[in-house]
Amino acid sequence: MIGVMFVCLGNICRSPMAEGAFRKHVEAAGLGAHFRILSSGTAGYHVGEAPDPRAQKTALGHGVDISMLRGRQLVKEDLASFDYVVAMDRSNWTNIQKLYKRGHTAKTSMLLEELPDAGTTEVPDPYYGGDAGFEHVWSLVDRAGARLLARLRRAHGL
Ligand code: 4NP
Numbered sequence: 552m553i554g555v556m557f558v559c560l561g562n563i564c565r566s567p568m569a570e571g572a573f574r575k576h577v578e579a580a581g582l583g584a585h586f587r588i589l590s591s592g593t594a595g596y597h598v599g600e601a602p603d604p605r606a607q608k609t610a611l612g613h614g615v616d617i618s619m620l621r622g623r624q625l626v627k628e629d630l631a632s633f634d635y636v637v638a639m640d641r642s643n644w645t646n647i648q649k650l651y652k653r654g655h656t657a658k659t660s661m662l663l664e665e666l667p668d669a670g671t672t673e674v675p676d677p678y679y680g681g682d683a684g685f686e687h688v689w690s691l692v693d694r695a696g697a698r699l700l701a702r703l704r705r706a707h708g709l
Pocket residue numbers: 559560561562563564565566592596676677678
């Protein structure tokens with residue numbers, strides 16, 4: 552199983568949307584049995600909470616139900632048990648590096664490295680904005696998720 556962990560700050564907006572979009576691409580490719588997919592936040596403010604209602608509504612509008620996801624905080628053990636740990640923005644990436652210790656094996660990256668034509672390297676935090684911000688996030692994580700899957704299929708011969 553290839554473990555893929557998406558990471559943002561609160562795990563109620565961007566990373567649950569990235570998780571849902573990536574899972575959609577994996578399932579559409581018939582590869583669900585090959586992947587373990589999860590998301591988490593570097594902060595613990597929203598542990599146990601469902602995704603933000605705006606994130607749920609946006610994902611559902613694109614055919615993806617993320618209502619069953621629950622907020623979870625990234626722990627250092629995730630950097631050994633997941634193969635890929637994918638940050639939404641630079642600050643998330645920096646926080647991931649702070650947990651990274653000897654023996655950790657996950658490859659860490661920023662999601663928008665998959666999408667060099669996006670015009671931005673960071674998925675913007677939509678929390679304090681309106682619905683348009685969530686649609687923009689969906690567009691980014693959906694397109695980048697497709698590219699990430701294509702890259703992992705090549706890397707793992709799937
Ligand atoms: P996320 O958005 O990192 O995309 O889940 C946020 C959600 C909550 C907070 C910040 C960002 N917060 O400060 O509570």
